[in-house]
Amino acid sequence: MSPVSVAEVNSMSNDQFEWVFGNVIELCKDAAVRVKKKRPFNGLTDLCAAFHKYLDDLSVEEKQVILKSHPDLAGRLATLGELTKESTEEQKSAGLDKLTSEQKSIVSTYNERYKLKFGFPFIICARENKIQSIIEGLESRILNTTDQEITTGINEVKKICKLRILDIVKE
Numbered sequence: 001m002s003p004v005s006v007a008e009v010n011s012m013s014n015d016q017f018e019w020v021f022g023n024v025i026e027l028c029k030d031a032a033v034r035v036k037k038k039r040p041f042n043g044l045t046d047l048c049a050a051f052h053k054y055l056d057d058l059s060v061e062e063k064q065v066i067l068k069s070h071p072d073l074a075g076r077l078a079t080l081g082e083l084t085k086e087s088t089e090e091q092k093s094a095g096l097d098k099l100t101s102e103q104k105s106i107v108s109t110y111n112e113r114y115k116l117k118f119g120f121p122f123i124i125c126a127r128e129n130k131i132q133s134i135i136e137g138l139e140s141r142i143l144n145t146t147d148q149e150i151t152t153g154i155n156e157v158k159k160i161c162k163l164r165i166l167d168i169v170k171e
């Protein structure tokens with residue numbers, strides 16, 4: 001899809017808006033359903049802020065549902081080629097499609113430990129990281145508390161969301 005302007009976003013039909021922004025938060029169409037009602041937006045910053053506010057306003061349980069909707073990095077869905085289009089590109093940009101078997105086994109061991117401890121997957125904005133910083137993130141964040149990881153995970157979802165919006169809308 002070629003980039004659209006904020007003016008075009010403001011004049012989209014409800015269905016169009018939901019279709020275009022339905023996965024800026026992974027598998028969370030409800031965000032687009034809610035945010036579309038906040039139109040018109042003054043600019044790109046305003047539009048991103050509305051999606052971020054949607055996340056901030058969720059209860060702790062709802063935030064956990066959002067985190068659980070994300071696929072593992074270099075996990076089973078990636079191996080099967082069953083990631084969303086957005087996740088596929090993001091994981092590729094961090095080099096996660098080209099891991100050595102040793103790196104793959106480190107990531108998968110930590111991912112499993114992380115999920116066992118927190119009950120949701122480790123989430124990091126792949127486009128802002130490379131394999132080394134992802135492994136370092138796994139090693140250090142696994143030591144945090146659940147509350148800290150809900151906050152950190154949602155902040156990473158916000159970064160992912162913003163970059164996905166920037167792929168769709170140009171100022």
Ligand SMILES: NC(=O)N[C@H]1NC(=O)NC1=O
Nearest residue numbers: 073087090123124125126
């Ligand atoms: N687990 C995880 O971080 N997944 C995500 N990260 C990202 O940038 N895209 C994703 O799907």
